[in-house]
Amino acid sequence: xxxxxxxxxAGEVVQLTFGGEVTEASDFPDLKLEGVTRVxxxxxxxxxxxxxGVQGWTNWVRDFGQRFPKTLLSLEKLPLILTRQLxxxxxxxxxxxxxxxxxxxxxxxxxxxxxxxxxxxxxDFRFDKTQPELIDSQAEMKCATCAKPMEIDxxxxxxxxxxxxxx
Ligand SMILES: [Zn+2]
Numbered sequence: 001x002x003x004x005x006x007x008x009x010a011g012e013v014v015q016l017t018f019g020g021e022v023t024e025a026s027d028f029p030d031l032k033l034e035g036v037t038r039v040x041x042x043x044x045x046x047x048x049x050x051x052x053g054v055q056g057w058t059n060w061v062r063d064f065g066q067r068f069p070k071t072l073l074s075l076e077k078l079p080l081i082l083t084r085q086l087x088x089x090x091x092x093x094x095x096x097x098x099x100x101x102x103x104x105x106x107x108x109x110x111x112x113x114x115x116x117x118x119x120x121x122x123x124d125f126r127f128d129k130t131q132p133e134l135i136d137s138q139a140e141m142k143c144a145t146c147a148k149p150m151e152i153d154x155x156x157x158x159x160x161x162x163x164x165x166x167x
Contacts (some may be wrong), residue, residue: 044077053150
């Protein structure tokens with residue numbers, strides 16, 4: 001499956017959705033953003049990315065940042081596969097971007113069990129300079145097997161450092 005992109009515009013905001021696989025064969029959309037202040041990019045449906053896809057993605061993002069420096073790129077429903085790229089690849093998101101929501105990874109050391117939950121920044125979770133902070137009890141997660149509170153994965157700490165440097 002290839003990258004599936006769709007766009008719609010409402011006033012100054014463009015809704016953009018990416019889904020499927022991001023590879024060297026992916027065609028990224030050529031956006032027309034005159035008068036657009038924000039692009040809401042929903043990447044929740046991205047299931048796979050390889051090194052060729054990372055190259056195409058970073059090129060597209062660099063172009064976005066250069067052509068539309070005053071347009072905010074707001075990433076929604078960031079899946080773990082993209083969070084891992086964001087942490088390790090410089091320039092994976094432009095400076096004029098933010099993370100609106102992301103899938104957090106939870107872990108139960110007793111049961112060696114993982115789970116995921118979508119966290120909304122500013123509602124469920126706050127990126128603080130010293131400590132990532134869950135601010136809503138809904139953001140906590142109990143292990144499905146032993147019912148103990150699960151630990152949030154280290155990944156979130158890396159994500160916090162990245163966003164702290166960005167904004
Ligand atoms: Zn457990």
